[in-house]
Amino acid sequence: MNRPSESFVLPARILHWLMAAMIVTMLFVGVGMVASVSERHDWLVRLHKPLGVAILLLAVVRLAVRMRHPPPPLPAELPEMQKLAAHISHWLLYALMFALPLVGWAMLSAGGYPVMLSRSMRLPAIFPADAVAFAVLRHLHAWLAGVLLVVFVGHVGAALYHGLVRRDGVLGSMLGRGRR
Ligand code: HEM
Numbered sequence: 001m002n003r004p005s006e007s008f009v010l011p012a013r014i015l016h017w018l019m020a021a022m023i024v025t026m027l028f029v030g031v032g033m034v035a036s037v038s039e040r041h042d043w044l045v046r047l048h049k050p051l052g053v054a055i056l057l058l059a060v061v062r063l064a065v066r067m068r069h070p071p072p073p074l075p076a077e078l079p080e081m082q083k084l085a086a087h088i089s090h091w092l093l094y095a096l097m098f099a100l101p102l103v104g105w106a107m108l109s110a111g112g113y114p115v116m117l118s119r120s121m122r123l124p125a126i127f128p129a130d131a132v133a134f135a136v137l138r139h140l141h142a143w144l145a146g147v148l149l150v151v152f153v154g155h156v157g158a159a160l161y162h163g164l165v166r167r168d169g170v171l172g173s174m175l176g177r178g179r180r
């Protein structure tokens with residue numbers, strides 16, 4: 001394993017910001033999809049599935065990058081409770097990056113719907129067709145998206161607190177400027 005440095009490594013930073021944009025887009029697209037059943041909004045559904053599956057694939061790459069390159073340590077003077085909150089929320093975000101696409105995919109499988117990534121590319125079912133499981137997974141998908149939104153808002157709040165109030169370089173480490 002490499003020694004922790006002052007910034008996240010470049011691949012980790014690229015993946016973080018790329019996936020942040022993709023995940024926030026997915027939250028809006030998801031809500032837009034369920035808020036309207038108009039055929040004119042079909043494109044939102046066609047975008048939601050491949051983008052969600054791309055997030056799942058990138059999450060695998062990102063986890064591998066994180067295992068190989070540990071993140072820079074948090075500032076030593078940061079209270080232990082805040083360090084713990086940072087670790088828990090980061091692992092929760094990782095868990096959600098995997099769980100949301102997998103539950104979305106499993107939900108469509110349980111409903112017997114084909115998961116099309118393009119007109120001709122169809123993913124295999126990952127859950128047996130079952131009406132009750134479809135209903136449960138559909139609720140679970142919406143509930144997990146709600147949890148993601150709440151953790152994301154807390155995460156951005158914490159990033160701004162570090163960047164604007166504490167000015168301890170934590171935000172800089174994700175922007176490539178190092179801890180101080
Ligand atoms: C990070 C990835 C994902 C995020 C953040 C996300 C987010 C959302 C959100 C916010 C909704 C609206 C929920 C509601 O208010 O009822 C939604 C609905 C939906 N998502 Fe996802 N999603 C993701 C991945 C996926 C994937 C990979 C699939 C399928 C392959 C999928 C399929 C669906 C479907 C079919 C709905 C509509 C469910 C309904 O009719 O109630 N999602 N998603």
Ligand code: HEM
Pocket residue numbers: 012016019020021023024066071074086090091093094097152155156159160170171172173174
């Ligand atoms: C767009 C606004 C965002 C800002 C300003 C932001 C900022 C940051 C900062 C400053 C860090 C470094 C924290 C540290 O060193 O402990 C970080 C790490 C992290 N962020 Fe974000 N972030 C944003 C969006 C997101 C989103 C949407 C996700 C995923 C859902 C996410 C997931 C993570 C994770 C998992 C880490 C831990 C480091 C890693 O292993 O990648 N972030 N973020």
